[in-house]
Amino acid sequence: xxxxxxxxxxxxxxxxxxxxxxxxxxxxxxxxxxxxxxxxxxxxxxxxxxxxxxxxxxxxxxxxxxxxxxxxxxxxxxxxxxxxxxxxxxxxxxxxxxxxxxxxxxxxxxxxxxxxxxxxxxxxxxxxxxxxxxxxxxxxxxxxxxxxxxxxxxxxxxxxxxxxxxxxxxxxxxxxxxxxxxxxxxxxxxxxxxxxxxxxxxxxxxxxxxxxxxxxxxxxxxxxxxxxxxxxxxxxxxxxxxxxxxxxxxxxxxxx
Amino acid sequence: xxxxxxxxxxxxxxxxxxxxxxxxxxxxxxxxxxxxxxxxxxxxxxxxxxxxxxxxxxxxxxxxxxxxxxxxxxxxxxxxxxxxxxxxxxxxxxxxxxxxxxxxxxxxxxxxxxxxxxxxxxxxxxxxxxxxxxxxxxxxxxxxxxxxxxxxxxxxxxxxxxxxxxxxxxxxxxxxxxxxxxxxxxxxxxxxxxxxxxxxxxxxxxxxxxxxxxxxxxxxxxxxxxxxxxxxxxxxxxxxxxxxxxxxxxxxxxxxxxxxxxxxxxxxxxxxxxxxxxxxxx
Amino acid sequence: xxxxxxxxxxxxxxxxxxxxxxxxxxxxxxxxxxxxxxxxxxxxxxxxxxxxxxxxxxxxxxxxxxxxxxxxxxxxxxxxxxxxxxxxxxxxxxxxxxxxxxxxxxxxxxxxxxxxxxxxxxxxxxxxxxxxxxxxxxxxxxxxxxxxxxxxxxxxxxxxxxxxxxxxxxxxxxxxxxxxxxxxxxxxxxxxxxxxxxxxxxxxxxxxxxxxxxxxxxxxxxxxxxxx
Numbered sequence: 110x111x112x113x114x115x116x117x118x119x120x121x122x123x124x125x126x127x128x129x130x131x132x133x134x135x136x137x138x139x140x141x142x143x144x145x146x147x148x149x150x151x152x153x154x155x156x157x158x159x160x161x162x163x164x165x166x167x168x169x170x171x172x173x174x175x176x177x178x179x180x181x182x183x184x185x186x187x188x189x190x191x192x193x194x195x196x197x198x199x200x201x202x203x204x205x206x207x208x209x210x211x212x213x214x215x216x217x218x219x220x221x222x223x224x225x226x227x228x229x230x231x232x233x234x235x236x237x238x239x240x241x242x243x244x245x246x247x248x249x250x251x252x253x254x255x256x257x258x259x260x261x262x263x264x265x266x267x268x269x270x271x272x273x274x275x276x277x278x279x280x281x282x283x284x285x286x287x288x289x290x291x292x293x294x295x296x297x298x299x300x301x302x303x304x305x306x307x308x309x310x311x312x313x314x315x316x317x318x319x320x321x322x323x324x325x326x327x328x329x330x331x332x333x334x335x336x337x338x339x340x341x342x343x344x345x346x347x348x349x350x351x352x353x354x355x356x357x358x359x360x361x362x363x364x365x
Numbered sequence: 366x367x368x369x370x371x372x373x374x375x376x377x378x379x380x381x382x383x384x385x386x387x388x389x390x391x392x393x394x395x396x397x398x399x400x401x402x403x404x405x406x407x408x409x410x411x412x413x414x415x416x417x418x419x420x421x422x423x424x425x426x427x428x429x430x431x432x433x434x435x436x437x438x439x440x441x442x443x444x445x446x447x448x449x450x451x452x453x454x455x456x457x458x459x460x461x462x463x464x465x466x467x468x469x470x471x472x473x474x475x476x477x478x479x480x481x482x483x484x485x486x487x488x489x490x491x492x493x494x495x496x497x498x499x500x501x502x503x504x505x506x507x508x509x510x511x512x513x514x515x516x517x518x519x520x521x522x523x524x525x526x527x528x529x530x531x532x533x534x535x536x537x538x539x540x541x542x543x544x545x546x547x548x549x550x551x552x553x554x555x556x557x558x559x560x561x562x563x564x565x566x567x568x569x570x571x572x573x574x575x576x577x578x579x580x581x582x583x584x585x586x587x588x589x590x591x592x593x594x595x596x597x598x599x600x601x602x603x604x605x606x607x608x609x610x611x612x613x614x615x616x617x618x619x620x621x622x623x624x625x626x627x628x629x630x631x632x633x634x635x636x637x638x639x640x641x642x643x644x645x646x647x
Numbered sequence: 648x649x650x651x652x653x654x655x656x657x658x659x660x661x662x663x664x665x666x667x668x669x670x671x672x673x674x675x676x677x678x679x680x681x682x683x684x685x686x687x688x689x690x691x692x693x694x695x696x697x698x699x700x701x702x703x704x705x706x707x708x709x710x711x712x713x714x715x716x717x718x719x720x721x722x723x724x725x726x727x728x729x730x731x732x733x734x735x736x737x738x739x740x741x742x743x744x745x746x747x748x749x750x751x752x753x754x755x756x757x758x759x760x761x762x763x764x765x766x767x768x769x770x771x772x773x774x775x776x777x778x779x780x781x782x783x784x785x786x787x788x789x790x791x792x793x794x795x796x797x798x799x800x801x802x803x804x805x806x807x808x809x810x811x812x813x814x815x816x817x818x819x820x821x822x823x824x825x826x827x828x829x830x831x832x833x834x835x836x837x838x839x840x841x842x843x844x845x846x847x848x849x850x851x852x853x854x855x856x857x858x859x860x861x862x863x864x865x866x867x868x869x870x871x872x873x874x875x
Contacts, residue, residue: 348705
């Protein structure tokens with residue numbers, strides 16, 4: 110089996126300020142990896158480098174692309190990278206407003222990626238958009254409503270549908286349950302788990318919520334001050350943390 | 366004539382403009398930035414078109430200027446007079462006699478021919494502008510042919526109105542590459558852009574952009590397979606004056622009790638048809 | 648099916664002055680197919696620690712843990728994940744689930760993860776829940792609000808829905824009434840009969856006697872004070 114994503118020596122700094130340093134990992138098809146750490150630990154920098162939003166200073170991000178096999182997304186042209194961003198991977202933002210077009214209908218939001226890769230049949234695009242709304246538990250009758258009329262949880266589900274419509278194999282998520290009520294979080298987590306399982310998706314999820322990673326992630330990477338201090342199976346890292354920082358992190362969680 | 370440099374602009378400025386025009390011709394549909402000058406008229410009155418026209422004019426040219434198809438509206442008359450004064454060129458209202466036609470919001474009904482130049486006045490050159498506000502991003506989108514968003518706009522029209530509701534400034538794809546705003550011409554005129562024997566130049570003064578369609582360029586209006594482009598016009602009737610059924614019509618309110626008539630927006634075309642008919646009658 | 652040799656474990660508490668707690672040394676045992684082995688020993692002797700090292704949520708740094716031919720000591724996450732998907736089942740004392748997910752869905756989860764048809768998986772889940780006498784009205788509710796005994800039965804149903812070749816049982820009969828305890832013991836015997844290798848912790852001596860072939864006393868794996 111070919112790894113879906115191989116990250117080698119990835120580093121990024123902002124002038125004198127360190128973003129992330131010498132990150133290495135391999136993600137296999139179907140795996141969900143969580144990245145935890147406090148604000149400023151470099152987890153979002155890392156995610157943005159992986160997704161091509163930021164250019165790393167050093168390192169390689171080798172993605173097993175659908176059409177051309179393993180390719181270094183850091184070294185490829187912006188045009189190629191954007192194409193992959195519409196086909197092979199997806200990015201779910203913490204704030205749905207960053208990931209949705211708020212003045213475009215739900216159907217248009219979902220259909221955009223299809224149209225960006227060449228779909229030109231309105232009926233087909235609309236049918237696929239409706240199908241995806243149903244899959245993320247949004248009433249298909251709301252296909253023409255704009256996202257600003259949706260609740261926060263619906264907006265986040267719409268963002269997920271918009272990202273998954275072109276069948277990416279890898280999903281990057283930045284605090285996907287961040288701004289949501291606890292009850293809405295649960296529904297979204299269940300939806301994500303079901304989609305990951307049914308579609309065989311791989312995912313990299315950045316969060317500071319250890320409960321979320323325990324329920325969603327197979328593997329966990331712990332970051333502090335731009336460095337990966339520990340990684341392993343999610344329940345192993347949480348139940349038997351090895352590094353001082355991880356031990357502190359795990360012991361600091363309030364037990365509900 | 367001695368009061369002004371030929372065609373108002375200094376020679377260095379015309380050289381800058383011609384370079385931009387040449388580049389635009391070389392890359393059909395691509396918006397070339399240029400250093401727009403202050404012109405003796407306000408932005409929105411055709412400063413971009415006037416600069417492009419000034420850069421193209423030679424003393425032998427015959428100039429026609431139309432506004433919404435008409436030769437006799439304020440904008441058209443003042444620009445025509447302007448060039449008559451600063452360039453001393455001949456002017457005409459007959460499409461076929463003009464070597465350069467500056468236009469606002471129309472393409473003449475009379476088919477253009479090789480050797481003619483059509484200069485469009487453009488208010489907002491960027492077809493992606495109202496979808497994506499960042500210029501850096503729209504430029505990147507053009508560079509990478511990332512045009513999904515443009516299609517989203519058409520999708521939204523169908524979802525909302527049951528059809529692509531844009532009646533003017535209908536976006537086109539040039540030679541299968543750049544998506545271009547054809548300026549606010551009615552979509553009825555879009556087919557005339559395609560494979561035109563004339564050189565078509567677009568000038569946006571406030572936005573500092575020039576773009577071009579060289580003669581015989583393939584220009585395709587964006588659409589969906591199941592909602593194909595329709596170059597329709599609002600009124601499906603004939604002109605009340607010349608009875609033309611194939612020209613673009615303006616609605617004219619004739620009184621305050623709801624009376625109205627539809628007449629050709631292209632005054633030269635309409636007048637020529639009327640004259641021909643009277644000639645036949647006589 | 649389970650081969651453990653020379654396994655040791657210590658915790659380093661970095662936030663408590665780097666205190667080192669040795670909790671296990673020289674642990675060795677083996678469980679064959681169709682066999683049920685009980686871990687015994689006083690509370691705190693390391694029964695649960697050993698179980699967790701086999702499951703993989705405690706890291707194994709010393710010795711060898713081999714389950715169905717797969718070495719788990721220092722194994723990569725994907726090796727452990729694949730083993731958990733296909734071979735190794737675990738009935739823990741804790742129910743960790745996403746809130747608001749219906750019970751039948753939770754029980755069917757291991758089958759769904761294998762890509763088994765949803766209707767078939769749910770039917771099998773309902774069969775098990777029925778057998779464990781969980782009232783039908785609870786099936787469509789989330790177990791987060793259930794009583795301890797009800798949650799335990801959900802856990803057991805999820806643990807037994809798949810025919811795992813190797814199973815770890817952590818107090819499977821705790822907090823169950825006699826009738827349900829009998830059902831669980833039957834499930835264990837059935838698993839043994841189809842050849843599953845089972846390692847368990849049973850505080851209930853009668854239960855232990857009913858299903859276990861052997862006992863392994865983990866007291867022998869506890870580090871002596873001198874070693875510490």
